Amino acid sequence: xxxxxxxxxxxxxxxxxPPKPRALRPPGSPERIDWLFRDALRSQQVHPLxxxxxxxxxxxxx
Amino acid sequence: MxxxxxxxRLERLRELPSLPQVILDLQAALAREDVSLDAVxxxxxxxxxxxxxxxxxxxxxxxxxxTRVVSIRxxxxxxxxxxxxxxxxxxxxxxxxxxxxxAGFDLGRYWRHSVAVALCAREIAKLVRIDADAAFxxxxxxxxxxxxxxxxxxxxxxxVYAHRGxxxxxxxxxxxxxxxxxxxxxxxxxxxxxxxxxxxxxxMRLHHExxxxxxxxxxxxxxxxxxxxxxxxxxxxxxxxxxPLDSAAWNRVGLTPGQCFTVFESTETELDGLxxxxxx
Numbered sequence: 001x002x003x004x005x006x007x008x009x010x011x012x013x014x015x016x017x018p019p020k021p022r023a024l025r026p027p028g029s030p031e032r033i034d035w036l037f038r039d040a041l042r043s044q045q046v047h048p049l050x051x052x053x054x055x056x057x058x059x060x061x062x
Numbered sequence: 063m064x065x066x067x068x069x070x071r072l073e074r075l076r077e078l079p080s081l082p083q084v085i086l087d088l089q090a091a092l093a094r095e096d097v098s099l100d101a102v103x104x105x106x107x108x109x110x111x112x113x114x115x116x117x118x119x120x121x122x123x124x125x126x127x128x129t130r131v132v133s134i135r136x137x138x139x140x141x142x143x144x145x146x147x148x149x150x151x152x153x154x155x156x157x158x159x160x161x162x163x164x165a166g167f168d169l170g171r172y173w174r175h176s177v178a179v180a181l182c183a184r185e186i187a188k189l190v191r192i193d194a195d196a197a198f199x200x201x202x203x204x205x206x207x208x209x210x211x212x213x214x215x216x217x218x219x220x221x222v223y224a225h226r227g228x229x230x231x232x233x234x235x236x237x238x239x240x241x242x243x244x245x246x247x248x249x250x251x252x253x254x255x256x257x258x259x260x261x262x263x264x265x266m267r268l269h270h271e272x273x274x275x276x277x278x279x280x281x282x283x284x285x286x287x288x289x290x291x292x293x294x295x296x297x298x299x300x301x302x303x304x305x306p307l308d309s310a311a312w313n314r315v316g317l318t319p320g321q322c323f324t325v326f327e328s329t330e331t332e333l334d335g336l337x338x339x340x341x342x
Contacts, residue, residue, distance in 0.1 A: 027295055027298075028295070032295065035302075036292070036293060036295055036302055036303065036304050037293070037304050038230075038303060039231075039232060039303050039304065039305075039306070040304065040306070047293075047304060047306075047307055048307060048309075048312055049289055049290060049293040049304065049307065049322075050293070050304075052293075052319060052322050052323075052326075053293045053294060053326075055319075055323075056322075056323055056326050059323075
Protein backbone atom coordinates (compact mmCIF):
# COMPACT_ATOMS: atom_id res chain seq x y z
CA UNK A 1 0.00 0.00 0.00
CA UNK A 2 0.98 3.64 0.08
CA UNK A 3 4.18 4.70 1.81
CA UNK A 4 4.88 6.64 5.00
CA UNK A 5 5.10 10.38 4.80
CA UNK A 6 6.83 13.47 6.14
CA UNK A 7 5.40 15.76 8.79
CA UNK A 8 4.64 18.44 6.22
CA UNK A 9 2.32 16.11 4.36
CA UNK A 10 0.31 15.23 7.40
CA UNK A 11 -0.93 18.70 8.28
CA UNK A 12 -4.53 17.75 7.63
CA UNK A 13 -4.13 14.52 9.56
CA UNK A 14 -3.65 16.37 12.84
CA UNK A 15 -6.24 19.02 12.10
CA UNK A 16 -9.20 18.17 14.29
CA UNK A 17 -11.09 21.37 13.57
CA PRO A 18 -14.63 21.04 12.15
CA PRO A 19 -14.81 20.46 8.39
CA LYS A 20 -14.79 23.66 6.39
CA PRO A 21 -18.01 24.74 4.66
CA ARG A 22 -18.05 23.59 1.07
CA ALA A 23 -17.77 27.16 -0.22
CA LEU A 24 -14.32 27.35 1.34
CA ARG A 25 -13.19 24.30 -0.65
CA PRO A 26 -13.86 25.22 -4.28
CA PRO A 27 -13.19 22.50 -6.87
CA GLY A 28 -9.51 22.21 -7.73
CA SER A 29 -8.38 24.40 -4.81
CA PRO A 30 -5.58 23.24 -2.47
CA GLU A 31 -8.18 22.98 0.30
CA ARG A 32 -10.37 20.72 -1.81
CA ILE A 33 -7.40 18.51 -2.73
CA ASP A 34 -6.50 18.14 0.95
CA TRP A 35 -10.15 17.22 1.60
CA LEU A 36 -10.16 14.59 -1.15
CA PHE A 37 -7.04 12.93 0.24
CA ARG A 38 -8.07 13.25 3.89
CA ASP A 39 -8.10 9.48 4.41
CA ALA A 40 -4.41 9.18 3.46
CA LEU A 41 -3.51 12.31 5.41
CA ARG A 42 -5.26 11.08 8.54
CA SER A 43 -3.23 7.89 8.46
CA GLN A 44 -0.03 9.88 7.78
CA GLN A 45 0.58 8.29 4.42
CA VAL A 46 1.60 9.78 1.10
CA HIS A 47 -0.80 9.10 -1.75
CA PRO A 48 1.22 9.22 -5.00
CA LEU A 49 -1.59 11.00 -6.83
CA UNK A 50 -1.89 13.88 -4.39
CA UNK A 51 1.17 15.78 -5.55
CA UNK A 52 0.41 14.99 -9.20
CA UNK A 53 -3.15 16.32 -8.94
CA UNK A 54 -1.93 19.41 -7.11
CA UNK A 55 0.63 20.13 -9.84
CA UNK A 56 -1.95 19.47 -12.55
CA UNK A 57 -4.47 21.86 -10.96
CA UNK A 58 -1.82 24.53 -10.36
CA UNK A 59 -1.05 24.43 -14.07
CA UNK A 60 -4.69 25.36 -14.76
CA UNK A 61 -4.88 28.03 -12.06
CA UNK A 62 -5.13 31.66 -13.26
CA MET B 63 -23.71 -4.39 11.74
CA UNK B 64 -26.72 -5.94 10.07
CA UNK B 65 -25.31 -7.97 7.24
CA UNK B 66 -27.36 -8.90 4.22
CA UNK B 67 -27.58 -12.67 4.37
CA UNK B 68 -25.97 -14.49 1.47
CA UNK B 69 -29.15 -16.31 0.47
CA UNK B 70 -31.47 -13.32 0.76
CA ARG B 71 -28.94 -11.18 -1.08
CA LEU B 72 -28.76 -13.70 -3.89
CA GLU B 73 -32.55 -13.87 -4.04
CA ARG B 74 -32.77 -10.10 -4.39
CA LEU B 75 -30.05 -10.08 -7.04
CA ARG B 76 -31.85 -12.81 -8.96
CA GLU B 77 -34.74 -10.36 -9.25
CA LEU B 78 -32.38 -7.93 -10.97
CA PRO B 79 -33.77 -7.12 -14.40
CA SER B 80 -31.92 -9.12 -16.99
CA LEU B 81 -30.14 -7.48 -19.89
CA PRO B 82 -31.80 -7.88 -23.29
CA GLN B 83 -31.20 -11.33 -24.74
CA VAL B 84 -29.29 -9.85 -27.65
CA ILE B 85 -26.73 -8.41 -25.23
CA LEU B 86 -26.34 -11.69 -23.36
CA ASP B 87 -25.95 -13.54 -26.65
CA LEU B 88 -23.42 -11.00 -27.84
CA GLN B 89 -21.35 -11.32 -24.66
CA ALA B 90 -21.32 -15.09 -24.97
CA ALA B 91 -20.42 -14.96 -28.67
CA LEU B 92 -17.61 -12.47 -28.08
CA ALA B 93 -16.19 -14.75 -25.38
CA ARG B 94 -16.20 -17.65 -27.85
CA GLU B 95 -14.91 -15.39 -30.65
CA ASP B 96 -17.38 -16.95 -33.11
CA VAL B 97 -19.62 -13.94 -33.44
CA SER B 98 -21.21 -13.04 -36.77
CA LEU B 99 -21.33 -9.32 -37.53
CA ASP B 100 -24.51 -9.67 -39.56
CA ALA B 101 -26.24 -11.62 -36.82
CA VAL B 102 -25.38 -8.95 -34.24
CA UNK B 103 -26.48 -6.11 -36.48
CA UNK B 104 -29.77 -7.84 -37.27
CA UNK B 105 -30.50 -8.77 -33.67
CA UNK B 106 -29.77 -5.33 -32.28
CA UNK B 107 -31.77 -3.64 -34.99
CA UNK B 108 -34.87 -5.47 -33.75
CA UNK B 109 -34.56 -3.71 -30.39
CA UNK B 110 -35.23 -0.17 -31.58
CA UNK B 111 -34.83 1.58 -28.25
CA UNK B 112 -31.50 -0.10 -27.61
CA UNK B 113 -30.30 0.53 -31.13
CA UNK B 114 -31.27 4.22 -30.93
CA UNK B 115 -29.41 4.71 -27.68
CA UNK B 116 -26.36 2.85 -28.94
CA UNK B 117 -26.31 5.03 -32.07
CA UNK B 118 -26.56 8.19 -29.98
CA UNK B 119 -23.46 7.09 -28.06
CA UNK B 120 -21.68 6.13 -31.30
CA UNK B 121 -22.31 9.64 -32.65
CA UNK B 122 -20.92 11.51 -29.65
CA UNK B 123 -17.60 13.28 -30.11
CA UNK B 124 -15.73 10.69 -28.06
CA UNK B 125 -15.74 8.22 -30.93
CA UNK B 126 -14.66 10.88 -33.43
CA UNK B 127 -16.67 9.38 -36.29
CA UNK B 128 -16.45 11.79 -39.24
CA THR B 129 -19.93 11.02 -40.62
CA ARG B 130 -23.21 10.44 -38.83
CA VAL B 131 -23.70 6.78 -37.90
CA VAL B 132 -27.26 5.73 -38.73
CA SER B 133 -27.23 1.96 -38.32
CA ILE B 134 -25.72 -0.66 -36.06
CA ARG B 135 -24.20 -2.36 -39.08
CA UNK B 136 -22.45 0.90 -40.03
CA UNK B 137 -21.34 1.41 -36.42
CA UNK B 138 -19.74 -2.04 -36.37
CA UNK B 139 -18.00 -1.29 -39.67
CA UNK B 140 -16.54 1.98 -38.38
CA UNK B 141 -15.92 1.29 -34.70
CA UNK B 142 -15.44 -2.46 -34.63
CA UNK B 143 -17.49 -5.13 -32.99
CA UNK B 144 -15.91 -4.88 -29.56
CA UNK B 145 -16.47 -1.12 -29.27
CA UNK B 146 -20.06 -1.48 -30.45
CA UNK B 147 -20.54 -4.29 -27.96
CA UNK B 148 -19.33 -1.98 -25.18
CA UNK B 149 -21.68 0.81 -26.15
CA UNK B 150 -24.58 -1.62 -26.43
CA UNK B 151 -23.84 -2.90 -22.93
CA UNK B 152 -23.61 0.69 -21.69
CA UNK B 153 -26.94 1.54 -23.31
CA UNK B 154 -28.62 -1.59 -21.92
CA UNK B 155 -27.27 -1.19 -18.38
CA UNK B 156 -28.18 2.49 -18.18
CA UNK B 157 -31.70 1.64 -19.42
CA UNK B 158 -32.14 -1.14 -16.86
CA UNK B 159 -31.23 1.14 -13.96
CA UNK B 160 -32.96 4.37 -14.87
CA UNK B 161 -35.48 4.60 -12.01
CA UNK B 162 -33.60 4.09 -8.73
CA UNK B 163 -34.94 5.51 -5.47
CA UNK B 164 -32.25 5.26 -2.80
CA ALA B 165 -31.43 8.12 -0.43
CA GLY B 166 -27.80 9.08 -0.81
CA PHE B 167 -27.36 7.40 -4.18
CA ASP B 168 -27.09 9.79 -7.12
CA LEU B 169 -27.42 8.01 -10.46
CA GLY B 170 -25.92 10.93 -12.40
CA ARG B 171 -22.83 10.94 -10.18
CA TYR B 172 -22.61 7.16 -10.45
CA TRP B 173 -22.47 7.29 -14.24
CA ARG B 174 -20.16 10.28 -14.29
CA HIS B 175 -17.66 8.40 -12.15
CA SER B 176 -18.05 5.19 -14.19
CA VAL B 177 -17.55 6.98 -17.50
CA ALA B 178 -14.53 8.81 -16.07
CA VAL B 179 -12.96 5.52 -15.00
CA ALA B 180 -13.73 4.01 -18.42
CA LEU B 181 -12.06 6.90 -20.25
CA CYS B 182 -9.10 6.94 -17.91
CA ALA B 183 -8.63 3.16 -18.06
CA ARG B 184 -8.74 3.29 -21.85
CA GLU B 185 -5.99 5.92 -21.99
CA ILE B 186 -3.80 4.07 -19.48
CA ALA B 187 -4.33 0.78 -21.32
CA LYS B 188 -3.02 2.35 -24.53
CA LEU B 189 0.10 3.52 -22.69
CA VAL B 190 0.81 0.14 -21.09
CA ARG B 191 -0.20 -1.78 -24.22
CA ILE B 192 -3.12 -3.84 -23.00
CA ASP B 193 -6.58 -4.14 -24.61
CA ALA B 194 -8.02 -0.61 -24.53
CA ASP B 195 -11.58 -1.75 -25.34
CA ALA B 196 -11.56 -4.24 -22.48
CA ALA B 197 -10.21 -1.52 -20.19
CA PHE B 198 -13.01 0.83 -21.25
CA UNK B 199 -15.67 -1.82 -20.62
CA UNK B 200 -14.19 -2.85 -17.27
CA UNK B 201 -13.93 0.78 -16.20
CA UNK B 202 -17.50 1.50 -17.18
CA UNK B 203 -18.81 -1.50 -15.26
CA UNK B 204 -16.37 -1.62 -12.33
CA UNK B 205 -18.89 -0.32 -9.77
CA UNK B 206 -21.91 -2.17 -11.18
CA UNK B 207 -22.34 -3.89 -7.82
CA UNK B 208 -23.19 -0.54 -6.26
CA UNK B 209 -25.83 0.05 -8.94
CA UNK B 210 -27.28 -3.39 -8.20
CA UNK B 211 -27.32 -2.55 -4.49
CA UNK B 212 -29.13 0.73 -5.15
CA UNK B 213 -31.66 -1.08 -7.32
CA UNK B 214 -32.29 -4.27 -5.34
CA UNK B 215 -31.18 -3.52 -1.79
CA UNK B 216 -31.82 0.22 -1.54
CA UNK B 217 -32.59 0.26 2.19
CA UNK B 218 -29.34 -1.56 2.88
CA UNK B 219 -27.41 0.91 0.76
CA UNK B 220 -29.10 3.79 2.58
CA UNK B 221 -27.66 2.39 5.81
CA VAL B 222 -24.25 2.31 4.14
CA TYR B 223 -24.50 5.98 3.23
CA ALA B 224 -25.59 6.83 6.78
CA HIS B 225 -22.61 4.88 8.13
CA ARG B 226 -20.23 6.68 5.82
CA GLY B 227 -21.76 10.05 6.68
CA UNK B 228 -21.37 9.44 10.40
CA UNK B 229 -17.78 8.19 10.19
CA UNK B 230 -16.47 9.90 7.04
CA UNK B 231 -14.92 6.61 5.96
CA UNK B 232 -14.41 4.83 2.64
CA UNK B 233 -17.62 3.48 1.04
CA UNK B 234 -16.01 0.05 0.81
CA UNK B 235 -15.48 -0.02 4.58
CA UNK B 236 -19.02 1.21 5.21
CA UNK B 237 -20.43 -1.52 2.94
CA UNK B 238 -18.48 -4.24 4.70
CA UNK B 239 -19.51 -2.91 8.11
CA UNK B 240 -23.21 -2.61 7.26
CA UNK B 241 -23.72 -5.40 4.74
CA UNK B 242 -21.01 -7.93 5.45
CA UNK B 243 -20.13 -7.71 1.78
CA UNK B 244 -19.21 -4.97 -0.69
CA UNK B 245 -20.03 -3.68 -4.16
CA UNK B 246 -17.03 -5.49 -5.67
CA UNK B 247 -18.34 -8.85 -4.48
CA UNK B 248 -21.87 -8.05 -5.64
CA UNK B 249 -20.51 -6.81 -8.98
CA UNK B 250 -18.80 -10.16 -9.38
CA UNK B 251 -22.14 -11.95 -8.96
CA UNK B 252 -23.96 -9.66 -11.37
CA UNK B 253 -21.18 -9.59 -13.95
CA UNK B 254 -20.94 -13.38 -13.96
CA UNK B 255 -24.69 -13.67 -14.38
CA UNK B 256 -24.64 -11.23 -17.27
CA UNK B 257 -21.73 -13.01 -19.01
CA UNK B 258 -19.37 -10.03 -19.04
CA UNK B 259 -16.31 -12.25 -19.50
CA UNK B 260 -13.75 -13.38 -16.96
CA UNK B 261 -11.33 -10.50 -17.46
CA UNK B 262 -13.97 -7.82 -16.97
CA UNK B 263 -15.63 -9.63 -14.06
CA UNK B 264 -12.24 -10.02 -12.34
CA UNK B 265 -11.66 -6.29 -12.69
CA MET B 266 -15.10 -5.65 -11.14
CA ARG B 267 -14.32 -8.02 -8.26
CA LEU B 268 -10.75 -6.98 -7.53
CA HIS B 269 -10.49 -3.32 -8.49
CA HIS B 270 -9.98 -2.28 -4.86
CA GLU B 271 -7.49 -5.05 -4.08
CA UNK B 272 -5.40 -5.90 -7.15
CA UNK B 273 -3.58 -9.19 -6.67
CA UNK B 274 0.18 -9.60 -7.07
CA UNK B 275 1.23 -10.14 -10.66
CA UNK B 276 4.52 -10.30 -12.58
CA UNK B 277 3.16 -7.87 -15.18
CA UNK B 278 0.57 -5.14 -15.45
CA UNK B 279 -3.03 -6.40 -15.60
CA UNK B 280 -6.44 -5.05 -16.51
CA UNK B 281 -7.24 -5.06 -12.78
CA UNK B 282 -4.23 -2.79 -12.13
CA UNK B 283 -5.36 -0.41 -14.85
CA UNK B 284 -8.92 -0.16 -13.49
CA UNK B 285 -7.59 0.23 -9.93
CA UNK B 286 -5.37 3.16 -10.93
CA UNK B 287 -8.06 4.68 -13.17
CA UNK B 288 -10.58 4.50 -10.32
CA UNK B 289 -8.12 6.30 -8.04
CA UNK B 290 -7.46 8.98 -10.64
CA UNK B 291 -11.18 9.58 -11.24
CA UNK B 292 -11.71 10.07 -7.50
CA UNK B 293 -8.57 12.22 -7.17
CA UNK B 294 -9.65 14.51 -10.02
CA UNK B 295 -13.01 14.97 -8.25
CA UNK B 296 -14.82 14.25 -11.49
CA UNK B 297 -18.14 13.02 -10.07
CA UNK B 298 -18.71 16.28 -8.14
CA UNK B 299 -19.53 14.31 -4.99
CA UNK B 300 -19.38 16.60 -1.93
CA UNK B 301 -18.35 13.61 0.22
CA UNK B 302 -15.71 12.44 -2.27
CA UNK B 303 -12.75 10.64 -0.72
CA UNK B 304 -9.83 9.13 -2.61
CA UNK B 305 -9.44 5.40 -1.88
CA PRO B 306 -6.11 3.78 -0.94
CA LEU B 307 -3.76 3.18 -3.86
CA ASP B 308 -2.01 -0.16 -4.07
CA SER B 309 1.65 0.74 -4.55
CA ALA B 310 2.51 -2.53 -6.34
CA ALA B 311 -0.27 -1.98 -8.90
CA TRP B 312 0.74 1.67 -9.26
CA ASN B 313 4.34 0.63 -9.93
CA ARG B 314 3.28 -2.06 -12.43
CA VAL B 315 1.27 0.53 -14.37
CA GLY B 316 4.34 2.77 -14.11
CA LEU B 317 3.02 6.06 -15.48
CA THR B 318 5.48 8.95 -15.65
CA PRO B 319 4.26 12.34 -14.36
CA GLY B 320 3.95 13.51 -17.96
CA GLN B 321 1.84 10.49 -18.88
CA CYS B 322 -0.33 11.10 -15.83
CA PHE B 323 -1.01 14.69 -16.90
CA THR B 324 -1.90 13.48 -20.40
CA VAL B 325 -4.32 10.92 -18.94
CA PHE B 326 -5.85 13.52 -16.60
CA GLU B 327 -6.39 15.96 -19.44
CA SER B 328 -7.85 13.51 -21.95
CA THR B 329 -10.21 12.08 -19.32
CA GLU B 330 -11.52 15.51 -18.39
CA THR B 331 -11.82 16.59 -22.02
CA GLU B 332 -13.93 13.60 -23.10
CA LEU B 333 -16.06 13.23 -19.99
CA ASP B 334 -18.96 15.61 -20.52
CA GLY B 335 -19.76 14.53 -24.07
CA LEU B 336 -19.79 10.83 -23.31
CA UNK B 337 -21.82 11.30 -20.12
CA UNK B 338 -24.40 13.24 -22.05
CA UNK B 339 -24.71 10.56 -24.73
CA UNK B 340 -24.89 7.76 -22.19
CA UNK B 341 -27.31 9.15 -19.64
CA UNK B 342 -29.67 11.55 -21.41
